[in-house]
Amino acid sequence: MFKRLPGDEARNLVSTTPDTAVVFRPAVVTTPAILTIVILTGRMLARLIRTIWRHPIATVIPAVLGALWYFYGWPLAASLSGTVVLALTSWAFLDRPSFARLIGYRLLAWWRLVWIYRRHWQPVMIVSGLGRHLRGRDYLPRLVKVTCTSWADVVTVRMLKGQAVKDWSDRTDHLAQGFGAKSCRVALSHAGRLRLTFPRSDPLASPLPALPIPQEPTVGPVEIGKREDGRPWRLKVHGTHVLVAGATGAGKGSIIWSVIRSLLPAVRAGLVELWALDPKLMELSYGRALFGSRYAATPEECADLLDEAVCVMQKRAARFAGLQRSHTPTVEDPFVLVVVDEVAFLTAYQSDRQLRQRISAALATLTTQGRAVGVGVLAALQDPRKEVMNIRNLFPDKIALRLDESEQVDMVLGDGARDRGALADHISPIPEIGAGVGYVRLETSPEPVRVRATYVSDHDIRAMADTYAPHGEAA
Template sequence: MFRKLPGDEARNLVSTTPDTAVVFRPAVVRTPAFVTIVIWLSRLVAGLVRLVWRHPIAVAVPVVPGVIWTLYGWRLALVLVGLVLLAGLSWASLHWFSFLRLVGWRLLAFWRRVWIYRRHWQPVMIISGLGRHLRGRDYLPRLMRVECDGWADRLTVKMLNGQAVKDWADRTDQLAHGFGSRTCRVSIARAGRLVLTFPRRDPLAVPLSAVPIPDVVSVGPVEIGAREDSTPYRLKVHGTHVLIAGATGAGKGSFLWSTIRGLLPAMRAGLVELWALDPKLMELSLGRDLFTWYAADPEQCADLLDDAVTVMQERAGRFAGLLRSHTPTTADPFVLVLVDEVAFLTAYQSDRTLKQRITAALATLTTQGRAVGVGVMAALQDPRKEVMNIRNLFPDKIALRLDESEQVDMVLGDGARDRGALADHISPVPELGAGVGYVRLETSPDPVRVRAAYVSDDDIRAMVAQYAQAVDTVPITDQTTAPSPMPITTRVPVIGEVAP
């Protein structure tokens, strides 16, 4: 009734030795040679078509001279090669970037695909555990595409069925060393496909000088430095809150002062107010004349944050039912609250009452402020939860050099380090690592490596000399329409200073 299959023969095997393993060999089906040849030829043709489609320039370089040599002789082929080389050199000398984009990077991508990635693909995948070798057959993720630019290689990879992104993120060290790169970063292209980024060099190894003050009045995004691909990095400050975490000397001041520098034209136009909290009296005090409000004493800092909450609540009452987002005007400018060493105010403050006031005010501003044009940019050294228990209220986070690998995920969120945010590996040498950090924005889970420009003391003094008068000339608003507790032209006195 039922047909007996080859595998059923194992039931009839009887062994007198209990420990003897039953060996089962499935039936072998012999494929005709004609079918094997057809399959091999079809794969060869498909591979050639795919090669020509993906790498037309790399294929044309050897094929075209070879065909001309065969048909017309080596002299004509040699002349053609010389003309092509001369045209290429002329193109490269006249417009280097277009030559690289259309020819240079494609040839480099073909070479690295063949010599680096395809040659080592099988051993790296098997040894790292991303591939499997079962019954004499390799099951490997598929290398779809290799793209090159001035600083990195990007590999598009099709994962095996059943693999997850975390399987690749947990093996970035193996992938980086297997293919001879410094690091490896994993990002999602689409369902089932990943993009692996292997840097070839570090464009951020050299410190950046201060970005020129922009000519256009704008509240952001503010250009403060450069990305790893050498494009300008612009930080969004209006409509969000930014948390900057880094060890001592990591370059937090570069982010603060570069942001201030980019907002100076908008401040002069009356569209931005900078409120500064500087509890350690070192970072922001040199340019305190630029700020609409400045506080250093912890009690003054608490009062200043309470004033910011008052402005926020007053605006919310006026905007309710009329607006859902804030547009900076001279009547309702964008207020950016800068807090240096926020942990001193929220965790290390000995006065419990002040600590609670400051924490409550910061929590209120970070949960309700951005819709009405009140933003917070805070910097701290220790990102632990007991030090900064409201760090998750900051949508955009920046991790500079950190002391421990666990702190990376504390700042940027779970899985950020596995995706390539190696903030604990940033060099402690100021010339190499100051201002270098990883940014994780609210709209993207993938960290971006950037470096903020260094704003020197001379740059700050020049900023004060040029823009300090703008603060003094802002007209005093009517107290019946703006709930400011004192005129906006009045600075909060610093410690040891007599109030005017």
């Protein structure tokens, strides 16, 4: 019934009984032992050369110690090792930042490369679907490099041919859990290469006190907080428009008052004018004296103030036509920043239809034409849906604080922002932890950056009003 045939004979088989099972054994080629030894030796030499090329210091140190031990004995090698360890320990205590930058983070990166990423790379890639197991062979993305900063691991990966960035951004949860991190962010560094960021700690977990008021007047970018990488967060307000979205208690007031605080010296110098629209009568009313006559609370007053801003913008445009294409703040033509605390109350929740259309038209005019002539808009809202704020795409720079739903992240920061790590819906609702924390996406960079604004307390606001209020406006 069964006939065992060599592999090449199966093609010559003619069966007259269709139900008969044919079993054949493929031809086996025996590899000479010397060829196997040559291949394995070549692979070992290639890996040794690659290791020396990638880690010259880590390979030279044991080689030198081994040579000293061999030629001069172990006491000299041990004393030299102790001297090096003592020198490095002293360096770490005397100048910790430089030691961490030059030595500490490199050693940490090597350890995490070996113990965390390379050790778990194959199972994480296969289980998450980023690798493929075909015909008994694993096809895995290549782990290129691991670098460490004070708060995160940055892993450089070469994708498989045919993979896309979305294949990785859809699996950030798998990657984070697989490598023991709280989250993972994906960014394209070069063609075919990705940069995966795995945070080890949260440098923005604690509230930031209000920054000192600048000594010199400036129109920006103004420092209003700290970025996740430890650098100051400077927000551009002159020459752009900024939209801040966040749920109740997310810290929108922190951004608004931090911007105002940084601009106060320029206001006193006559280079900046602050126009405030406060329809909720809560946030901006604390520093009402800072705005003088440029403060509006009722919808009618807000509409009149916006129309006045449009008038200023149009007059400047007529004077600048054919003479200049950008605005430089001067006492004659100061930078006008229109601050709107809850813009949705004016554009979507206003019961008077004519008043609502008038306000929406004025805001649309300012956001489309104002930046070139020195009129900017800083608007805050809670609900970023299109039917609530239909001109949100007219704001080049956007900030997403804590949001209630994951879909709202892309509404604010643009399509794909959440897949690239802008988890604004995961920000803690506890004020001490999450207030003022958010993700910013600038016009010049599509990648979201995690930031935290400083907290300007009521006492700070009253002190600002007492010091910088126009003459006769102090409370």
